[in-house]
Amino acid sequence: MEEKAKKKTQRQIVLRTLLSFLGFAIFIAGATFLWFKVKNASTDRGIRGGVQVPLRKVLNENEQVFNKAFRKKHLAKEFPKSEAAKKVRVNGNIGLRASLNNKNWRLNVIRSSGDTLKLTLADLEKLPKTEVIFNFKCIEGWSQVSHWGGVRFSDFVKAYHLEKQASKAYIGLVTPDGQYYVGIDMESAMQPQTLLCYEMNGVPLPLDQGYPLRLIIPVKYGIKSLKRIGDLSFSNERPPDYWFERGYDYYAGL
Ligand SMILES: Nc1nc2c(c(=O)[nH]1)N[C@H]1C(S)=C(S)[C@@H](COP(=O)(O)O)O[C@H]1N2
Ligand SMILES: [Mo]
Numbered sequence: 001m002e003e004k005a006k007k008k009t010q011r012q013i014v015l016r017t018l019l020s021f022l023g024f025a026i027f028i029a030g031a032t033f034l035w036f037k038v039k040n041a042s043t044d045r046g047i048r049g050g051v052q053v054p055l056r057k058v059l060n061e062n063e064q065v066f067n068k069a070f071r072k073k074h075l076a077k078e079f080p081k082s083e084a085a086k087k088v089r090v091n092g093n094i095g096l097r098a099s100l101n102n103k104n105w106r107l108n109v110i111r112s113s114g115d116t117l118k119l120t121l122a123d124l125e126k127l128p129k130t131e132v133i134f135n136f137k138c139i140e141g142w143s144q145v146s147h148w149g150g151v152r153f154s155d156f157v158k159a160y161h162l163e164k165q166a167s168k169a170y171i172g173l174v175t176p177d178g179q180y181y182v183g184i185d186m187e188s189a190m191q192p193q194t195l196l197c198y199e200m201n202g203v204p205l206p207l208d209q210g211y212p213l214r215l216i217i218p219v220k221y222g223i224k225s226l227k228r229i230g231d232l233s234f235s236n237e238r239p240p241d242y243w244f245e246r247g248y249d250y251y252a253g254l
Contacts, residue, residue, distance in 0.1 A: 051247045063251040076193055076218035076254065079133045084147035088200060090208045091138055094242065095175025096228055105176070105212055107196075110233040111165055121212045124196060127151040127159050132193050137254060138222040139243075148216045149199035154190045165234040166190065172239025173215055176230030183239030183250070184217065184224060193218045196229070221252040 043050035051059070107124065109117040130152045137143040151159075157166045171189050174181040188194065197216040198205060205211040210227025217224050223243045233239065244250045 050245070059249050063249065063253075066251065066253055074219060075191070076132075076134045078193075079135070079145050081133060081147060083145045084133050084201065085144050086201070088146050088209065089142065089144050090206075091140070091142075091222065092180075092227070093208060095177055095180030095226075096208065096210075097179070098177045100176075100207065100211070100228065102212070107213060107229060108231045109160065109162070110231060111162070117160065121198060124151055124156070124198060124213065128155055129199075130155070130192075130195060131199075132195060132216065132218060134193070134218040136218075136222055136225075139248065139252070147201050148195060148197045149202065150195040150197035150213075150216065152192060153194045153196055153215075154192060156196055157190070162234075168234040169236045170234070170239055172231075172233045172235060173226045173229050174231045174233075175226065175228050178230075180226060180242050181240050182215075182224050182226045183241045183244070184215075184220070185251070188217060188219055188253070191217075191219055219254055221254065223248065224252050 038052055038054050041052040041054050043052055044056045106118040106120060109119065111117055128151065129149055131147065131149045133145060133147045135143050136146045153171075157163065166186060166189075169186055170183050171186065172181065172183050193216075195216040197210070197214050198212060200206065200209055205214060208227075210229075213229045214227040215225050215229060238244075238250060241250055243252070
């Protein structure tokens with residue numbers, strides 16, 4: 001009786017060991033299979049390889065979740081003026097390399113195809129000015145509290161009767177030379193902290209910080225705050241986006 005029980009226990013130990021090895025092997029095989037599947041999946045856009053479709057799907061799903069969870073009333077935290085940096089970091093000069101033709105510069109507001117409103121900096125300075133001091137965050141890992149001034153995008157829409165255009169899903173911004181471009185969902189664009197910005201620390205923007213006009217959008221990473229705006233357009237499809245084409249999340253929200 002004793003012997004029989006002992007043998008039975010031993011058989012059970014062997015069986016369980018075999019089973020757990022088998023389970024482990026299946027797990028490794030499955031993980032390897034998935035890894036290769038994702039690795040060899042086609043990518044979304046060609047530039048520098050883009051992002052594999054399954055990974056892009058995850059990014060898009062994350063975007064949906066963040067959209068639902070945080071959008072509606074989400075504002076970026078604001079700071080007192082005393083905390084704003086005096087020496088403001090400069091990052092990225094794509095679209096700023098050509099010299100600026102100051103006299104000829106206009107903000108081209110493409111209301112519909114063949115109907116473009118051309119505005120000077122003086123036109124924009126006539127509109128109510130809003131200032132925002134927030135922690136500017138770059139995806140490269142730095143952040144800095146900085147102080148910006150300009151016209152709220154939503155005030156600009158009202159002043160120029162662009163409500164019909166603003167009922168579309170996105171705005172697209174492009175530098176005058178077409179080298180840098182971003183797309184922004186309308187809800188974030190119409191958020192009260194989003195500025196068509198012409199001042200930094202109370203003085204006109206320096207050239208390398210986007211003079212004469214840049215976007216400041218505190219609810220998103222710095223990649224979306226396009227410097228030196230040339231064209232502004234409206235669409236229901238996602239406008240082209242420079243860093244999205246290079247594998248970053250389109251939404252780039254905080
Ligand atoms: N035209 C243009 N705008 C741009 C960029 C760029 O390379 N070109 N870089 C973006 C990035 S990645 C960041 S973090 C911010 C930096 O703004 P700053 O130079 O005023 O700090 O600008 C954004 N806007
Ligand atoms: Mo950035």
